[in-house]
Amino acid sequence: MNILPIDRALRIYGVLADRGETKGARELLSRHLMKLYTAGERDQHRLTVHGLSYLQDLDRRIDYSD
Known part of the structure; x- marks a missing residue:
């Protein structure tokens, strides 16, 4: 699987939710x-x-x- 959906979802959600990346969220x-x-x-x-x-x-x- 390409890593793009993971990075894209984390980036978009971070902007929309106005939050940093939650610990362990990427994994x-x-x-x-x-x-x-x-x-x-x-x-x-x-x-x-x-x-x-x-x-x-x-x-x-x-x-x-x-």
Whole structure:
């Protein structure tokens, strides 16, 4: 899998959420997107969108656990 969707999702989400990269987010996002990639998703734009959704859910989980 190309690293582009991971970098793109982290960059876009950082701007939209006005937050820095959460510790461990890159690794978690990489694993999540790799699962989608191995399941057959090859569209880089769709992977980016999945990544944005994943990062939003990750932030919600972190905010609720605090």
